Amino acid sequence: MNRTPAARTRAAFASVAAAGLALLAVAAPAHATGGTPTTPTDLYNEYRACSTDQAAPVYVAGRTGLTVEGIPGHTDPNTRWITEQFRAWPVSDPSQVVTAERGYASVGNEATATLGGYNAPLRDGETYAWQARTVDADSGAASDWSAPCYVATDDTFPSAEPTVSSPNYPAGQRNQGGTPITLTFGANGVSGVAGYAFTWFGTFPVPGVSTVGEHGIPQYRDPYETSPNYFARADSLGGSATVNLMPPYNSGLLVLRVASLDRAFNMSQPTTYYIAVKPDAPKVTKVSNSPQYGKQAIFKLTPDPDLHAVSPVVSYTVERLGQTRSTTTVKASTSGIAELNLTLDDPYGDVLLVTSTSANGWVSQQQWWSTGGTDTSPTVTSDVYPENGSGGGAGVPGTFTFTPKIKGAVSYTYSVNWGEGTTVKAGARGEAQVSWTPTDSGWYALEVYGTTKDGAQTAPTDYFFTVN
The missing domain is CATH 2.60.40.10 (Immunoglobulins)
Structure with a gap:
């Protein structure tokens, strides 16, 4: 049988x-x-x-x-x-x-x-x-x-990198931003392709990472279901996938890397797709008086008109750089315009990076605004001990004069050789004088910073001299 x-x-x-x-x-x-x-x-x-x-x-x-x-x-x-x-x-x-x-x-x-x-x-x-x-x-x-x-x-990697195309952000030309980017990934003739991985950050995420549940039972996460911002399943084995993406940042040149995945998540060589976006940063205008250290300034934030026409701007994100970093979100009016009130008090100059956010989530390119590198440090002079020079001697007193570069100075704090600080009041015009007598000859450093009536501290001045 x-x-x-x-x-x-x-x-x-x-x-x-x-x-x-x-x-x-x-x-x-x-x-x-x-x-x-x-x-x-x-x-x-x-x-x-x-x-x-x-x-x-x-x-x-x-x-x-x-x-x-x-x-x-x-x-x-x-x-x-x-x-x-x-x-x-x-x-x-x-x-x-x-x-x-x-x-x-x-x-x-x-x-x-x-x-x-x-x-x-x-x-x-x-x-x-x-x-x-x-x-x-x-x-x-x-x-x-x-x-x-x-x-x-399956230990065989897909033999060809995927194809990438976009109907609304084609490569090789500058495109108007503001709408989601439609992209189609193709298997490029590789029959075993089951899906695609893509990234704006250069490094691909690891697919299929699991967590562990009760009794150590794996909790598998299908990347195509749980991570749609990084993975897309092909419509059939060896087929294509279409996604609509919002870039996480907008520098004007967007770079997307795409790789094919087979059913065992073996990854092909990647394809790099470049997307050029027209300038769409907001306009930042200071509408109050000239920047005054320690004072509040008023800014007008205006959207790029072409971007606003595509999807209305609803808010602005203002990132402040410098010694004190902060991020502020400002709501825009129906016309897309917003007003920002901000105290300019960075002793080395204030720098703002401003982006707009549209109703559909599109984030614009950055606009840069700065006070232009304001020098807030006081000026220091001496009749006996000149800067970077020598004079006087042990037991010989010298007068040091502190003069402000900004308005509103009410006091100065100084220290010798970075020791304990001493604070003196400023005069009516913001100047102050101190007398100091060295006990020994040699090299000295005098550090001085000012404080304004609004409580803002200036950048320090380091004044070096030698006692004969």
Whole structure:
């Protein structure tokens, strides 16, 4: 009588089961237990739930081995540690059994092992079946093997980089910004492409990273479902994907890198797509008097008209650079105009970076505004001890005069050789004089900063001189 293919598969499977029992050794007993081990549950491969359908295996990269896991069980509630065994074989050649074992596995929690690896790699392009069972290290009793799980190994990277095109932001020309960027990724003739990874930041994210839930059960996150800002599933195997993206920043030249992914998440060489965007930064106008240190200034923020026509500007983000960094959001009127009140008090000059945000989320390019490098440090002079020169001598007093470069100085704080500071009041015109007598000859440093009536502190002046 002729055997059917299914009958032959069952016969081969029975042979493998018998071989697996002989191949896997049982750890030496440690203590007596009652009850019996139970077949592992919650089987996962590469942190994804196993497939019991041979026609729909989980695709994995097998070059470094196959990570498998399951939760071993035991009917004795006092049993805490158990052995979990795994075995795998290519469906096309069930005699080639690969085994692995996890000793001292915690009952009721995922136990992990690796089938194959660098020394005995799984064969590329094969469908493998694998099983797990629980073994009582004391009695030697073993549970039944689990139903087979199926994986397909794929260690071949997509052979060509993807194609990238855009109907509303074509490459090679400057485009009006303000609308989402429509992009179509193509497989470039590679039949095994299952999806695409893309990034504005140069480095591609890692797909399929999992978290761990209760009892160590992997919580797999399908990147195509959970990370649409980085991954797009192809509409069919070897097909294309279309996305609508808002760039996270807008420098005027946007650079997007795109790579193809196969079903095992092997990545192709990337394609780089350049998008040129017309200038769309807002206008920043200071409408109050000339910048006065320590005083509040009023700014008018006006949107780029072409950008505002595409999608109305609803707010502005103002990033302040300098010693004290801050970020402020200002709401715009229906016309897209906003007013910003800001105290200019950075001792080295105030710098603002301003972007507009449209109703659809588009962020404009940056507008730069600054006070022009205002020097707020006081001027220091001396009749006896000239700057970067020598004079006087030990016991010879000298007068030092402090003169402001800005309005509103009410006091000065000075220190010699960066010692304890001394504060003196300023006169009506913001000037002050101090007398100082050195006790020794040598090199000295005088540091001076001023304070305004509004409490703003100026940049310091470092004045160096030598006592004869």
